Structures are given as C-alpha cells and as structure tokens.
Amino acid sequence: MERQMQLDQESLVNAWKEQLPALMNDGDSFTVQADEADEQTLLIHFNAAGRQKYSLDFRCTYVDSREVSVDLIDVEKSGHQTDERTDTVQGLAQQYTRQIHECAQALQGLTNP
Known part of the structure; x- marks a missing residue:
C-alpha cells in the first residue's frame, strides 16, 4: 500500500x-524548487565547488512518503552542456x-509521520 505524503510542496521545499x-x-551550493507540473516532485540544482564550474540538475520525485526517485536531467560545465558520461560527472x-x-x-519525520 502506498503512503501518500501529507506535507504540502512549499513546506517540503523549505524543509x-x-x-x-x-x-x-x-x-558546493544548491537551489531547491517546486516542480510546478507535479506536487510530488522537487527540482534540485547543484553547483559543484572547483574551477571546472560543473552544475547538475536533478528531479527528485516522492514515490511515496518514504521513498524518492532521483533522475539526473542536465549537466553543464562553465555554463555549457557537457557529456554526462565522463568520470568526473558520474562521480558528482x-x-x-x-x-x-x-x-x-x-x-x-515530516514526510512519513
């Protein structure tokens, strides 16, 4: 049985x-924002520390109140699309x-009370 989250998306983003x-x-730095298309999903953008200026975007979707599915959706290096198959990107x-x-x-504790 799936357990639906009882937390609204704005509270989830803030948490x-x-x-x-x-x-x-x-x-390293990051931003978290709500996915306007899906209230169970967050969009997370990471900026990796270092001279190579990698940034990675992920979609984090709550499958239920306890489990998330994480998908890498974009990788950039110094503001340009880059190959996500490199060892450096795979490691990040x-x-x-x-x-x-x-x-x-x-x-x-918040998502599965």
Missing part, C-alpha cells in the same frame, strides 16, 4: 532547504544522488 546544507561538501552525479537520498531519509 529541504534547511536540511540539505548539512549533507553538502564545503564550497553519484555524490549528489546520495545526498538527495540522505536528505529524504533525514526528512522522513
């Missing part, structure tokens, strides 16, 4: 903005995907 910094590496994508899952886990 992510509060929790995610604790899981981030020094120098894995790191940020893990941080997204950790954040979702940390917020289960």
